[in-house]
Amino acid sequence: MRIKNQNKLQRFGELQQARVIALFSLVGLSITFLMMCFALLNNDTPLALCLLSASAIYGLAFYWVKNKGKVKLSSYIIIYSLYILMLYLVYTGGVASTGPLWIFIVPPVSLYVHGLKKGLLNIAIFVSLTCLIMFFPHSVYAQDIYPFEFKLRLLYSFLTISFLSALYEFSRNELYNNALELNQKLHKLAHFDELTGLHNRRDAQLKLNQNIAVFNPEQRFSILLCDIDYFKLVNDKYGHGAGDLVLVKISEVFQRTKNQTDYVSRWGGEEFLFILPQTDQIEAFEVAERLRSAVFEQSVSLDDEDIKVTISIGVKEYHMGLSVDQLINDADKALYEAKKLGRNRSISAA
Incomplete structure (x- = not known):
């Protein structure tokens, strides 16, 4: 019975994750498609093609998670396509050099999809690549050059958001584990004798x-x-x-x-x-x-x-x-x- 309750909680968690991934896919599809339309109006064909590709990927992820139940695959496609899109916006500057401002969505999404440890590792890799593009533009032939003060403040802000997101993810995991432990204790009290360990x-x-x-x-x-x-x-x-x-x-x-x-x-x-x-x-x-x-x-x-x-x-x-x-x-x-x-x-x- 205890195993059955744990399985129910696990299935609930998986269902909740599927809903979040589906919602993120739908939001990502809508936003990237809208941004693609603006890019076309501004005659920025490369950016429009990039955003169209991202929109198609989010649409595919939404289809897989809603109709095929492939939550893990969809989540990985979403997060890695997000990394690529964000690095592209940092590299090109996006519209009027505002592309880097989108990178703040990376920490919460990355930590939710990957979990605390792997999420932090991926964020560290993302920060390293971002710094490589912004602080050493000649090594990668960056298309947009940002003021030094802007780059520092962008990096500080991103690290702050990453820290807060990691703190939230840690707290969320702790609350989930505490709830699971409490559920097990309540189940044991309801179905087992405390002294002998037998069923009650x-x-x-x-x-x-x-x-x-x-x-x-x-x-x-x-x-x-x-x-x-x-x-x-x-x-x-x-x-x-x-x-x-x-x-x-x-x-x-x-x-x-x-x-x-x-x-x-x-x-x-x-x-x-x-x-x-x-x-x-x-x-x-x-x-x-x-x-x-x-x-x-x-x-x-x-x-x-x-x-x-x-x-x-x-x-x-x-x-x-x-x-x-x-x-x-x-x-x-x-x-x-x-x-x-x-x-x-x-x-x-x-």
Whole structure:
């Protein structure tokens, strides 16, 4: 169940990322197409062709993420085409040397697509290439020369935006991880017993309802209702801490002894409930005896004293038409009969 919840959160995260990538693709397509139209009006054919290519790439990415579900591929196409477009605008100056002003969209997009570590690495590479173009124009034959003060302020501003974007991405990751951890803790509290680590009563009731809902005669199942004998005397003589230790040790025996497909929960206090799939009453009784013998052979060490603990078990096979309460009551009656007959035994319900 915990894995299922994690998968749900992961799928939600992937769906959210797909929506953001699709939205960015659509926005990128619209903006680059509009800028292409302005470039054509200004008779800047090279810039118009570059923007048209970028618009087509964003359109293709939007198609892939919406119709093909290729989120990762689309995101990589978007981010690397964005790098190329931004470097081109820095190189050429764009319209009236304002092209470099667009580079501020690189940090948040890069960090969102790549994550914190890889995003920062790519930003560092982008900054290095940008500095190469602006500060060493003769080495790459830059088409536009910027004032030195403009280049410094552009670089400082870009680094500031990168730092703030990285801080936001770090905080976002921390919040997501904290939410995931909290979800796991709440799930554990809702479905597992804190002391023994076994499933709790609420989870067992859900499991019983599920088994009854899909029941058919060919997929029978049985339950075992177990109770630790003279558990109150253990608490009275050795204290509640010793009683808790007994519960933990008995739970460990159950976990080791049960079949892999069997389900065990702490039903309440010193009672435990087993759900045995594909098991009739005769087979369930054999499982009960195996569990009882395993507990009898287990000693619990309390300070300098080893004590023996026994259990009594009521066995009941589910039949069509029984409710959860009727099934539990029948098993409880068999358990009461085992107690009445001297404890440390298993009794099958009628």
